[in-house]
Amino acid sequence: MRFSLGLLLSSTLLLTAGCGGGDDAIEGAASQPNDFAGNKNPVDDFSSGSTGDSTNTGGLASNEVRVTMEVPGGVTSEGEPTRRNLRIVQPDRVSVYYTNQALSVLDEPAISTRTDSEGFTIIEFTNGLPLGPDVIIDASYGNTRMRALAADADRDVKVNPFSEYLVRNTLSSYTAGEFQTIMDCVADEGGELCLNKYVWSTLADQVHDFEIDIPANVGLGGALDVLENRGDFARYVSAMADYAVLDESSSGKISASSADYNSVFLGIELGQTFLEPSLSRSGQWGVRTAQEEVLTDENGTGYVYPALTLTSFDAFNIRVTSLANDIPYDREALIHQDGNNFFVRGSDRWDRNTHSSSPGAATLLEDTRLLAGRALYQSITGRGSSKIIGWTRNPYYLDAFTSAPVDETTGPDRVISGYFSAGKAIELEADGDSLLRLGTLEDQYLSVLEINLLRKEDFDADTLNGREYNMLYLGTRFSDETPPMAIEAGVGQWQINGGTVSQSQSYTTVQRGNSGTVTTDSTGTRTESWALSNRTARLSKGDVDIGRLNLDITTASGDFQQPDIGIGASTPDGSLMAFNLDDSPLGDGILIAAEQTANTAPATGQFRLQGVALALAPDTNRLRHFDNALLTIDSPSAATLSPVALTSTHSVDNETVTKPALENLPDIALTYNSQAGDGQVQFSAGNLVLEGFHTASQDQFYLRMRTTEGNEEQIGLVMATRLP
16 A cells, blocks of 8 residues: 555645655656555455555545455465455454553444445444554454454555554553553644654554465464564564654654655565576575666656655644655576576566655654655556566665755755565466456565765766765676676775776675685775766756766766766765666676765764675575664774674575574674774674775764675675664
8 A cells, every 4th residue: 555644644745745856756656646456455456556455445434444354264265365365254243442552452432333335344433533553453253363453544454464463563562651652642642743643554554565475274373473484574563663652752854845865776685586487496686776767758758867855844733754766777687596507687687667665754863864664666567568577565664864954955965774675576467457466476585775865956076076985885796607696895995086086996706606606705906997977867947967977987978878887976065975886897786985084983872784795605595684783882992783684595405595584693792993094994703894984974884794604605785874
């Protein structure tokens, strides 16, 4: 379903999200059709412009909800099957009651009930729809009893294992005092309308966007075990439960009424493919990089630029920051089959796709963290061809860093985040005007790095001349030749003069050979000069420089040509740049450069650590996403890393890929070298080395990660950003 702040605010958000975005993907995000099925929760339909969940709100009054009960296949073979191996049944009993953090049955709210023409139970809340977690809809089918929060944004309240998991694992995690804080927010006890009351309608809705198959032979207990063991789902629910405890004082808004950003995006995925019969069940690496998209119709040619928009407004006296983004991307993949057979599937294999979030509200915490539950739209490629593919993506919890605005009319100059989202590729079949879901073609587990840099019209790349930068990058190279896979990560320094980048880099390459062997070379250096230039954007108002950049080897590319190394962007003041590496000598990936600084490195503080590591061993591939881990600077010479990660592992011989597992690892004591100067830093503990730089503001670290664990070589890129 579309992300909704709640029934009061949903229309306001959809009208305002994307304002000021220009001719870019934000306008597309704001205008996506609300393309839901009309009458019931479908077995197999698929549509773009919506998230994974389907709704059934036809014929409902504004204060009514429909109850849709879905049970696992182990409970009954009757009922209509749904997309997650659940079955729609008519409950034997439905009750509604108030509850507390102990999940006690308290009073009953004022309701009336009726049955619609298809046999669904309709509940009318006489005094208005619930907003908080204190109203439960309880449904039973035979001996199976499940609960759901009544405060569901789409008003099609699905009572199923996902809703039962949410009820069990959120409310019972609160103390009585925390639950009271939440209810005070819902009731606006502080005298100022509290934005976070709407977390519950979002959360109750978004848990149904997760594409997690429940085994057909399990009952409720087995289904709940599946969800508990899905680290991404459990982590999302836990993070959103913590988010809900924030009170009204945390509900801020950006300084500007609207701020638009150029997006640099890298997605590293590990999954399993079923697309080609001869390669079915093989593991698969993938890399996604942001691209410009050219759209041509009867009105001419237009350009879609990867972008994010933040919009602030007051709705019903509530301070709201809304965000929406849309990032066109290309994808390349490397299939690793049992027997160490490798098959490259380049970006020509699929149509250009899009990574787009539903417009919705977020909490701006102390002008440094942007927090929200984010739902992602489904997309479709190959429509009209013999191979139509639907792409679905799970929600994620956003914990992004934002810089302090320079004044009251300007938004933060950067929004920095890392997050994890699993998904699927699903074969679709045309059925008249509809598309029906067939089999799963791919399972995908995706770690994302997203750098959003504020746009500035009439930006001039000459602003960067005469300045020195620290830089690092992560790139992947897939090949039909030797070696089939190489991962390269480097650190270095830049000097920019007259559009020429003079540089000194050192890099490490981890690669897998054709026999499956894994080797590491840490001796790579690069000193050749590159060319940096403006990349003009074509908007409806004309050609405008908005901070987009070309990075080439020798000669600067034209505005609408593909540069040798990649397309990127800069903050308005030139202090931070980021580039998407695309078919470059460094591979496909991301490069980040921050201006060197004489300011000392941070000597204390806590930092949110996010990022990705790729791990290769002789018989395994492993994706590790650092999911809001904690880096604590204890002193100028010591730090502590508290790792939290989501991992998926591909066993080559067994042709299995594990579902994302949550790792809460013991703290790691790090030696912190903060005295190198020019913003350069290093953290180390045994084989683990985090090396890179901090920004002049002392609130961001960008670090290459390297470690060896047994026979596994691990390399990646992480970002650590200061917590309030």
